[in-house]
Amino acid sequence: MHDTNDSRFLAPDGALYWNEHGAVNCRPHAPGEGTDTWIWERWAQISSTERIEAARAGYVLACETCDCITARKAAEHGEAVSRG
């Protein structure tokens, strides 16, 4: 069986972080743990339980920065995509 139903909720490295503003980033894109930004914006690692609960509530948690990079690459490769 190749049931990957839940894998979309898990980053490849298994770690996602969010802050009090609801921003979500993976380890490479989140601020360093213990840095001023980390503390100031109240970053914390998202537990797998929190991720599953968020998914059940209709939220798919994924790194916003990776999403931006992916979206930008998609835009670069698809000039015909309509903007608006």
Ligand SMILES: [Zn+2]
């Ligand atoms: Zn990322």
